[in-house]
Amino acid sequence: MSSPSPAGPAEQASPPWRRVTAGALSAALVPVVTCVTALLLLTAYTTTGAAGDAPARISVGNARIFVPPNSENTAAFFDISNTGATDDVLTSVSSPQLGAVMLGRRVTKDGAGHMEPLGSLTIPARSSVRMTPYGVDVMVADPPELKAGDTVRFDLFFRDSGRVSVETVTVPVRS
Known part of the structure; x- marks a missing residue:
């Protein structure tokens, strides 16, 4: 061994x-x-610059819709504020009471004004956008009979903030 x-x-x-x-x-x-x-x-x-930016904070006020001057169309107007640090985009508008509604803007060409559809509306950060009959509004085609003081619900859809619902008040058209 x-x-x-x-x-x-x-x-x-x-x-x-x-x-x-x-x-x-x-x-x-x-x-x-x-x-x-x-x-x-x-x-x-x-x-990238994205860190630390507060998201858009959207609020909608001064919501009104004109009593239709005829049975063909009318318009709704909103004041939209964004108190956040980033822009947001209004992508569409709807109303369960009115049917066909869309963003539009007044265009003047050769001295004549007309409305054109608008695909979207940017709401800048820390700013407000006021819709008027002479700029951007919400076009309402073939509206139902509305009287001054009626309320109509609108849903505004934003790219980042989602849906914001607002009640408008029907007001007479001023000359």
Whole structure:
């Protein structure tokens, strides 16, 4: 029988302190990599300029609709305020009571004015947009019979703020 030969340096087991150090480094590597990745992503987000901007804050007031001067059409008007730090866009308008409504704007060409459909309306940050008969309004085609003092609900749809519902009051057309 032969006795076991003494183990060479490569065959000897690692000292316990090396095993503990290697295990500690492996355990610490995951949270360190996670923190560095999160820091890089936050830096990239901040660099784009989007971090810290407050969202748009939309409010609608002074809502009114003209008593239809004829049975063909009329218009509704709103004052829209955005107290937020980012722009928002009014993308569409609807009214369950009126049927066909759309954003429109008055265009003057060769001395004659007419209304044109408007796809959307930007409401700038920290600003207000006032709809008037001489600019942007909500066109109402084929309105029902309305009397002064009637109320009509409108839903205004914004790109970022979603739906804002408002009650308008029917007012007579002033000359």
